[in-house]
Amino acid sequence: MADHEPMDAQRLDPAKRAQRQLELLQATLNRVHRAVPFYKDRFMENRTEPGEVESLKDIAKLPFTFRSHLADHYPYGLFAVPLRDIVRIHTAPGLGVHPVVSGYTRQDLSTWKEIVQRGLSASGLAATDILQICLDPGLANWGRDYKDAAEVLGASVIPLTSLSLEKQQMVLSDYKTSVLVTTPTFAAQLAAGLSSSGIHPNELALRSLILVGEPLSRDARTSLEETFGLTAWSQYGLSDVPGPAVAFECEEHEGMHVNEDHFLPEIVDPRTREPVAEGEEGELVLTTLTTRAFPLIRFATGDRMRFIQEPCKCGRTLRRVQWLPGRTDDTAVIRGVKVHHDQILSHVERVLGFVPERFKFRAVQDERASMLEVWMGVDDHLFSDEVKVLEGSVQAVSAALSQELGVPVCVRLKETSQMNGRAGWV
Amino acid sequence: MLEIRNLKCYYGRIRALSGVSLSVDQGEVVSLIGANGSGKSTLLTAISGLLPGWRGELLFEGESLAGLPPQEVVARGISMVPEGRLIFGALSVMDNLRLGAYLRIRKRDHFGVRQDLDKVLSIFPVLKERAGQDAGTLSGGEQQMLAIGRALMAKPRLLLLDEPSMGLAPKVVKQIFSTLSMLRDEGLTILVVEQNAQAALAVADRGYVLETGRMVLTGRAADLLEDEEVKRAYLGKDYAQFTEGRA
Secondary structure (H helix, E strand, C coil), X not given: CCCCCCHHHHCCCHHHHHHHHHHHHHHHHHHHHHHCHHHHHHHHHCCCCXXXXXXXXXXXXXXXXXXXXXXXXXXXXXCCCCHHHEEEEEEECCCCCCCEEEEEEHHHHHHHHHHHHHHHHHCCCCCCCEEEECCCHHHHHHHHHHXXXXXXXXXXXXXXXXCCHHHHHHHHHHCCCCEEEECXXXXXXXXXXXXXXXXXXXXXXXXXXXXXXXXXXXXXXXXXXXXXXCEEEEEECCCCCCCCCCEEEXXXXXXXXXXXXXXXXXXXXXXXXXXXXXXXXXEEEEEECCCCCCCCCCEEEEEEEEEECCCCCCCCCCCEEEEEEEECCCEEEECCEEEEHHHHHHHHHHHHCCCCCCEEEEEEECCCCEEEEEEEEECCCCCCCCHHHHHHHHHHHHHHHHHHHCCCEEEEEEEHHHCCCCCEEC | CEEEEEEEEEECCEEEEEEEEEEECCCCEEXXXXXXXXXXXXXXXXXXXXXXXXXXXXXXXXXXXXXXXXXXXXXXXEEEECCCXXXXXXXXXXXXXXXXXXXXXXXXXXXXXXXXXXXHHHHCHHHHHCCCCEHHHCCHHHHHHHHHHHHHCXXXXXXXXXXXXXXXXXHHHHHHHXXXXXXXXXXCEEEEEECCHHHHHHHCCEEEEEECCEEEEEEEHHHHHHCHHHHHHHCCCCHHHHHCCCC
């Protein structure tokens, strides 16, 4: 396989691409229908079958796959190939007690490598670069995929390791990192941290920021680019399943190109579940076209996007999306890691044996810190006249949540009288 | 060059192809592999106009092939090398080749036919040696070369081959397929249907895997050769092991 793919695949004539996508889609549907009982049943419930998909638009006849379905089939229920073909098993937090387990064949891994390479090449990554990956443990699979792809391109990679902010700064400046893969939140913290630790951004060799996990606002981009004197590149991926760089920014920085030879993107109205008018915003829905081990059919991502209709000046014919802030579901994104309402509740219930009546949580994101903040109302269940017991509960919840979600967590107690409403996001 | 969408073919009431989509670009070699009875040959017979009554879309160079009789399909630039060669055993090698250019001879393109005859004989020197012999006396490999040569005499832009390796010794198979890659290098577009997945994928740019009338896989030929499922099902690995339940 070529290390550097020819640009042809990215500049394919749209009609030809549509033909290829239809071929890949039909083959994928035939495979999942044969090998994954979940999809076969879902198709049957919906009174449809793969043969009814005769055009790309016909995909709307098929049922959606929601995040909640993924963990329901713990551990291997959604695999479309025998286990002996699997060479990597990845675990991500699920919405309930069970995590989401996805698998990759050797072929899947090499496909991902190509997908990520394409995104990295578009951002100008070269063999002379030193690439540092700085992501939370909740995005560990992205860390691996970026590492693998950057190594193929010949860059010197400093892979993902858990280091404190200070240590990351030390590596960044002493190792002469030229490209940093991280989240917009962390990049902002880094900018703030540098100024307080007396390192001037000009002293850094950093020339590119590859920002993942969260949409990048125009203001945040300008501020980062000005602070560091570099170029920022936004990339979009899925953290619970497949991987990073599903869509990537080119040199025009006007939206992200979707890797349409591997994914079929749709944008639907999150309420009616109908496709939105071209160019309108809605929820991004993805169907995998080349994935072997863990195919996804109409996976509702919860991410808000809109298609950009105009062709891109860069010449790539891969359709572009604009990633908008906010979510279409009960999920918050903390340091690039998706945290769902039900996930928090199920882990708290597992630790305490109940969910406090008054229970709130929010994603704290500012320059100093970004974490999940949890407020538990001290009700009759939770109350104890021993401070130690109360502290124990706080610690147990905090430990369980940070362990399971892979993001920093801060748990606080509060008088129930000061809280209102049911459990949920503030 | 060739675009097929949702092709459904029937033998009486039996559906042999259930909505198959496939495409071949100009200058590509594409292999369609699958087990016996998966519908591979059906697809080729539908393209060549030998199996009317199909449904779906079949486009060659942007124009539909619907309703065209076989000779019209040949006139459009598509020639087929049928399964089992189907050469005329009682005719000489040379007459077999000339028959391939039947439509062109009728149009009095004698000069062009003469040129192509020389070219085919230079590709397959053995046919020159056997020019006057009855085709029926040729070996299997030579008959296959004759069948390919005859198809080339129609000056096709797209060559369809149905199981060219069938019944041939591995060495001859190798020879046939290296001829195909040579023809591709000269600009011919090729769609080859094969049970011998190894040989067919080795020379192809892309491949498709057909299973009981449905397409289950498509991709770069190099990737398909490495694919565990393809290896088990079509590259001589144990099929029973593959069908064992998942854990």
